Amino acid sequence: MAFFEQHIHDAPKTFLSKYVISFDHKVIAKQFLWYGIIFLGIGGMMALMIRWTLAFPGEPFPVIGHFLFPNTNGVVPPDTYAMLFTLHGTIMIFYAITPILIGAFGNFCIPLMIGARDMVFPTLNMLSFWLAFLSAVLLLASLFTPLGGAAGGWVSYPTLSTTIGSPGVGQTLWCLAIFVLGVSSTMGAVNYIATIITLRAPGMGYFDMPLTVWGLWLTAILNALFLPVLGAGVMLLIFDRVFGTTFFLAGAAATSGSGDPVLFQHVFWIFGHPEVYILILPAWGIVSDLLSFFARKPAFGARSTALSMTSITILSTVVYGHHMYTTQMSPLLTQSFMMLTMTISIPSAVFFANWLGTIWKGAIRFSTPMLFSLGVVFVFGLGGLTGLYLATVSTDLYLHDTYFVVGHFHYTMAASVLLGGFAGTYFWFPKMFGRMMNETLGKIHFWISMLGLNGIFMGMMIVGYAGMHRRIYNPFVYEYLQKLIPINMFITISAITMGFGQLFFVYNFVNSLWNGPKASQNPWEVGTLEWTIPSPAPHYNFDIIPVVKCGPHEIGNPNLKGRDFQYQTEELA
């Protein structure tokens, strides 16, 4: 392990260098957190509009509908609906979850948890945020182009996303925004990988890293490997749109259709399936750590959890074909993708067993971060298991492109990741801002969110099983779906409840920034490196680079006197 003392810059003095063009990983983490939370709000609002349309087709959207859609008396029109679900997907995946889980927690936790003073390339880190900002500007600008924003779904399959299906500039800007965001995330990923390889504190082997860092590291590896794949895909799409190449054009409507639209699907899902794990791995890492911290005992089989995460990372790169069963690949490919997909359940079962093993015979403290972590175990159990229907070819023939798929991936990618993100926010808030968040409000937030999201996503799976297809503006033009009106209303009301519940979080977060009780150095009584320094973490973190002498989860050791945990800098008792 290469270790050396990083150069220490002086603390920035001006407002600009302190809060805007900052090289400090903690400030960049906060920037990403705000960025993500703002987009989470925008994406959530879009989700509500989508849900409203599905439950009450033809009714004006309450309160802001007349302002947003004056031409239709406040009713969401069908073309706007297409833009809404496209941008909801894009924003939630690339502009909300990625910045919060990877941008914010990655930047904040990695250096603090491995005992480094900053990321290894601070300039790259700063550029990464500002490129993400540029990308957001491009995406929002696409909404104000003459034909509106992108409307081809977040997967933007050609030929719908080429000039045949969407002639407007909006789609081109969307592609450009995704490309720029890809560059930004790849920069971040290079930074994370290099930081973790080179800057671990002396004595810290890979298995002495907290599992959060493991999750973030594997995520970064997947990002560095597969975002360029998406980059190549959208680049060719931009070429098709702007320069008239014919990579993805085929069929009667293309003037010189010698391309292949399915190529884009391959490229997209080679990236897209790892992307699912890019989003969930940090949440798994956070949950694996928090369960141990709040059950007051060591993480059960921490090494095997880390290895399962690694094997899922590897497997995730070879299973992408299960998104494309209905494109009729060769039967051999179809079967192998099904088999490979099924093997993912082995490592998943391993860390489910480990999670339950961690809370087994613990002394569980039900603080807000712990509640959210337990919530992740619950919703990810549902989300992961329902994936089996979709990995199986023959049931997928029926369920493909129905709301069942929507319910399933929201359970895994939205519910689990969001709950994991909230767990992390409640947990590291004291270290970020030096104040505690309110526990009561946090618990109310948890229960409302839990009720709301299970209502939404379980409802989605049910209507999907009943045959309701995705991305349909008004499902009730189909006779066989008309019986689903009450269930759709139930989902929408759950969604409104869930949206309402987030106000507790926003209030709690903003209020605690200024009025929260001052946090002590180690409010949760855990031993990882970030809790050996004062809260909030000072500029350049560690005065003296710590020397690591034991693992991150040494809690509940009976040999300890006075407290039940020990810091990673202490010899194992």
Place this chain on the structure above:
Amino acid sequence: MNLYSLYFKFIMISAKASEMSFWERIKPPVDISTNGHLIDSLFNLTTYLILFFFVLVCLGLFGFSYLYHKKKHPVALYVHGTSRKHIAIVVAIATLVFVVIDMQITGISNHDYMEVFTKWPKEDAEVVKVEVLGQQWAWNFRYAGKDGIFNTEDDIVTLNDLRLPTNKKIVFQVTAKDVIHSFSLPNTRQKIDAMPGRVSKMWVELTKTGNYEVACAQICGTFHYRMQAKLKVYTPEEFQKWQDEMSYRTTYAVEKENADLYWGWKWIANN
């Protein structure tokens, strides 16, 4: 419309909803094919297996949360889960999941997929062949007509109107004109993507006559939701009658002039 009236409307509809029980309501559309039950039964089997494991997870989650609350169980057990016994338990659970769920459903699904869904029927006179062309936002269907050869003048061409017989194997060849669509027959539990530049295929055999719906499952633009076709299932005799009548109309009526009729392709034989 404010939120009060929304909730009011919801309650009203829920009250009316009692006409149909919840379980009735969430049933998938009626199965009219000979093979749809394979998918339904695999779905049910998967559900039972999943429920079993999910109940185990919940037992662990809620049970341990209840038993090992810090008030009840103040001193945690100091184990790392690295003893041979613990590793054996974890490995056993993982193997159990793989063997009990994955191997089962993979085996069944492999069999169904290879032996049923992609086992193309022999192309003799008994098979009904239909060419399907998706376009924004409608389905075109084409039958070979009297001579049994596609892309000739006596083809029967319909728009958003699919008529099929029972008790006969039906083979679809599907493509799209402009963007990707997905030819979805929820009543047979099957769908296949319609992609420009490629011809994909699907086969079904129907059992029940009646009126059903054909949907587009893949987002294909603003009016994706309107891209629906009617499916009318006849008995073989009725179907023959309809076909004869249509043949007469296409050969002698003005419809010949319509250039849009000439989108068909030569039927692509198996293998």
Place this chain on the structure above:
Amino acid sequence: MVVVMAKQNILSEKEQGEEIISSVGMIVTLISFAMLFATLMMGFAMFRFSAPVWPPAGMTKPSLIIPSLSTLLIFLSSLCYFWYEKNIANKKGLDLTIFLGLGFMVVQAVFWHTLSSQGIYVSSGIFPSIIYAFTWIHAAHIVVALSLLLWLRFSGATVKVKQAQLRVASVGKFWHFLGIVWFIMFLTIFVL
């Protein structure tokens, strides 16, 4: 004395650390770039192997003369860069690399011009699409690499020797990488 030794130790440790960091960072970056080009090549392979005849009907492969010249130029420029890396005080090697790199760009421009003068435009089908798009993407990277080379050429005076060496090594990795990518493209698209 001991203090001086310790200081030197820390200094060399720091330099060693910087060396490892810059090479790890550069290798990860290059893997990312490699994935980008690998995706393009995968797309090419899918078109190549699913087509009944290649090049597609009505197309002929462009003449090999100009692409071969590009290959030669970029190969020579990589050689010159190796020479420069041996002794970074002597800037002649760097000058030659930049010159040959610019020559490569000129030859590429000539190549595009000849193609379009033969009536092969970017929108005339899948094969021209591939040729144009892939060479454009490669050329865009060459432009970035050339500006990095120019930056090396005109900023070297102010930094310490060790740091300059690291920069030269990193930029060199990128330049050689682009040479390899070009060679693979040349082999697969133009020759085979």
